[in-house]
Amino acid sequence: TRVSVVTSNVSAMTTTGTREHPLAYCATVITGALAEVTDLDPAWLPVDAKADLLLRLTHAQERLAALKLRVMAASADVADDHGARSVASWLAVQTRDETATCAAEEKLARALDRRYAALAAAMATGGVNRNQAIVITRALDDLPRRLGAEILGAAEAELVRLAAVHNPRELRILGRRILEVVAPEIAEDEERRRLDDEERHARAKTRLVFKPLA
Numbered sequence: 001t002r003v004s005v006v007t008s009n010v011s012a013m014t015t016t017g018t019r020e021h022p023l024a025y026c027a028t029v030i031t032g033a034l035a036e037v038t039d040l041d042p043a044w045l046p047v048d049a050k051a052d053l054l055l056r057l058t059h060a061q062e063r064l065a066a067l068k069l070r071v072m073a074a075s076a077d078v079a080d081d082h083g084a085r086s087v088a089s090w091l092a093v094q095t096r097d098e099t100a101t102c103a104a105e106e107k108l109a110r111a112l113d114r115r116y117a118a119l120a121a122a123m124a125t126g127g128v129n130r131n132q133a134i135v136i137t138r139a140l141d142d143l144p145r146r147l148g149a150e151i152l153g154a155a156e157a158e159l160v161r162l163a164a165v166h167n168p169r170e171l172r173i174l175g176r177r178i179l180e181v182v183a184p185e186i187a188e189d190e191e192r193r194r195l196d197d198e199e200r201h202a203r204a205k206t207r208l209v210f211k212p213l214a
Contacts, residue, residue: 023067023071026067030064059126062123062126062129062130063123063124063125063126065123065130066120066123066124066126066130067124068105069105069108069109069112069113069120069123070109070112070113070120070124072087072088072091072105072106072109073109073110073112073113073114074113075087078090086103086106087106088102088103088105088106089102089103104134108130108133108134108137111137111141112133112137115137115140116136116137116140116156118153118156118157118160119133119136119137119140119156119159119160122160122163127160127163127164128160128163129163131168132163132167132168132171134168135168135171135172135175136156136159136160136163136171136175138172138175139155139159139171139172139175139176139178140152140155140156140159140175142175143155143178143179144190144193147179147183147186147190151179151182151183151186154182154183155178155179155182155183158178158181158182159171159174159175159178162174179191
């Protein structure tokens with residue numbers, strides 16, 4: 001097909017005779033392919049073909065989302081160049097999207113870029129979807145940094161593995177108990193510390209106020 005021919009030449013010449021960066025050309029190919037099928041009606045596809053197409057499009061959507069996050073993580077200079085507070089605020093204006101939605105994307109992008117390389121790699125290949133990634137990053141962020149890189153890395157690897165068979169809700173539950181899997185020898189002590197910290201925080205916010213009855 002025309003699309004497969006185009007995608008096989010990632011560094012092809014543009015209409016101006018210059019070469020696009022492979023990432024930019026990827027976006028060109030995707031938008032061009034979508035433009036070609038805008039008027040096609042999927043209602044005429046056989047049931048099996050629709051099922052296959054839905055799965056393939058979902059897989060492609062997740063990989064495209066992962067690429068977008070990679071670009072967002074590297075685009076602080078875009079915000080600087082346009083005088084925006086962040087790339088999320090700039091993107092929200094340009095795309096007429098909710099600022100909070102774009103900010104959540106940027107937060108996830110930074111987490112993947114700076115802390116969770118294994119999770120980012122799994123997203124890039126479609127092994128972990130965006131909602132799963134959000135749950136996993138929250139679970140990992142909740143772990144104390146004092147545990148060290150080895151235990152934190154083991155927790156990340158295990159949650160990425162679990163993402164192959166569990167949905168986001170299930171991963172959220174598993175994430176709360178991840179230390180019991182990767183470091184059972186310290187899990188009980190860490191849970192006790194967490195509860196003690198929560199109790200101290202609650203006491204610090206609690207105050208007794210006396211008011212006259214009349």
